[in-house]
Amino acid sequence: DVKVTQSSRYLVKRTGEKVFLECVQDMDHENMFWYRQDPGLGLRLIYFSYDVKMKEKGDIPEGYSVSREKKERFSLILESASTNQTSMYLCASSLRGPATNEKLFFGSGTQLSVL
């Protein structure tokens, strides 16, 4: 089974801090994604990457950046955390291909609270 591991389950940070959320997948997937999930808003795409060192903005990239130095690792960076970035963050990966692009494998999520 594919495993997508997010480094922290719960995280509490202060406003203005720089925050790193780490994600590692073990199935050699080309595509990796960062979503946030908020009550009443569903899942919204922040950034994604389809190859090492490649990144693309999703629907809500403002206030975030990403890094993909290795194929298996995709990091989400909050440059200066704000209270409106309190959310559940979900990392996902998928295998490139017409039948597999959309079949995302998600990690368990990181609940981030910014105080």
Added chain:
Amino acid sequence: DQQVKQNSPSLSVQEGRISILNCDYTNSMFDYFLWYKKYPAEGPTFLISISSIKDKNEDGRFTVFLNKSAKHLSLHIVPSQPGDSAVYFCAASVGNSGYSTLTFGKGTMLLVSP
């Protein structure tokens, strides 16, 4: 602009009965649709998908129906079981290029009571 809509935030069904979860979309370019299931404190897991060239796809107790003219899809669960209680997300994508991104609905919480 919400391109994928799940208008029912919640649904309650008795064990053994049919659960029908609905999803509407506005983008006519969407050509691949998926359902994901999410339990509390876990990430979503892929459940079933359908391509726009089909109108039905079945996998065990789960069937997805697609009505392209109405831009509507539905997920049927028969028979429903208490373990099906979860949040269900409808998702859609455009094309089958080297990579594609999903647009998710807001989710419907299904509660199956014994």
